[in-house]
Amino acid sequence: MTRKSCIVLPDDYKGYDVDYFCVPHHYEDSLDSILIPSGLIQDRIEQLARDIAVELGKEPFAVLCVLKGGYKFLADLLEKIKQYYRFSSENSVPFSVYFIRLQNYEDNHSTGKVKVMRVDGLSFLQNKNVLVVEDIVDTGKTMQVLLEILEKKQPKSIKVASLLVKRTSSSSGFQPDYVGFEIPDRFIVGYALDYNEYFRDLNHVCVISEHGKQKYSNHSN
Template identity: 85%
Template sequence: MTGNSCIVLPDDYKGYNLEFFCVPRHYEDSLESILIPSGLIQDRIERLARDIATNLGREPFAALCVLKGGYKFLADLLEKIKQCYRFSAVNSVPFSVDFIRLQSYEDDHSTGKVKVLGVDGLSFLQNKNVLVVEDIIDTGKTMQVLLEILEKEKPKSVKVASLFMKRTTVSSGFRPDYVGFEIPNKFIVGYALDYNEYFRDLNHVCVINEHGKEKYSKKNCKLSS
């Protein structure tokens, strides 16, 4: 189902049964369903890469990845952007990569406060085209804080690419320039999206179940970030 230039998963979308795909055995009892298989994720990223490369034209850009969940999306997206340039003699352009950390979640709840880490030394973004790469947009408030920070550096332009955007009644109304999937208001894990630092090693994007939330809650786990 397609709309607003992204794939929209309706609220009653159930995803796929775990038995149809391979997931790490240590997570089998902690997942409700596979929302988006890894192959579909890769195909969607390929199209996003083509759209971004087309829109940038011959303009160099700086990719700014939001850690930690965005690192896998960044790597796959940039690789596919390079492939687009490789087959276009006129559009090949250089790009740089940097990283930033934003923290607003504890377990599966937003704290309502945004902690910004690693923002020192962003003056190199001045007069540059910036592509912010994020894993998921929830309320949009966290991204708006980051965009306010970036605006102070006076970049030439800023575009946001997010692999997922969640439909929620508490949304600020912010919408990225590039969106892979619009999803229901469910807590997802996998493809580098975590729950207290777990599930990043899961290739598919899955819905965590209540047992998984309890099993990997901070009170039960001592895994450091």
């Protein structure tokens, strides 16, 4: 199956004024704009869930979630996959869920090094269909390192689903199999994407302001 087209936000896309949507009061002065509202995120995930369920067919699969930012996307995606199975004529398919933690950012800068912080039971990969769930693909280098690790376990197949792909000149060229949105090269927060562990409790995907970066910098806490 050919990878579905994603929603592309152009470079001149400004998003929505923060005043148009509900955001936690403590973040109101720290956001430039709301890039993708929560409702649009949910509708797009529903379509991704359908695409994934159709392609995986009736074979059981294993889900590997990249923590920490991927947890909310994972929860919403799996719930919508289960809904699809419940309301379609197809039989439901069992799946297992595992977690891995990688680290590549300090403040808003990539460190250039990928650290594998946590791996849960990679022995499950052998001869299995694996769905890797990621919040955002930036340069793509982190995912390429992870896939090299996973391939050594000899899975039957590996597919990658990412809610976001950032359009950046430093991209390695890696493209996930399933993408929600392609976005401009801006530093974003919300929907479990953080800045120094803040903003995970924000439902929308937003552009952080310079004031927000200073306010929540490691050097300010």
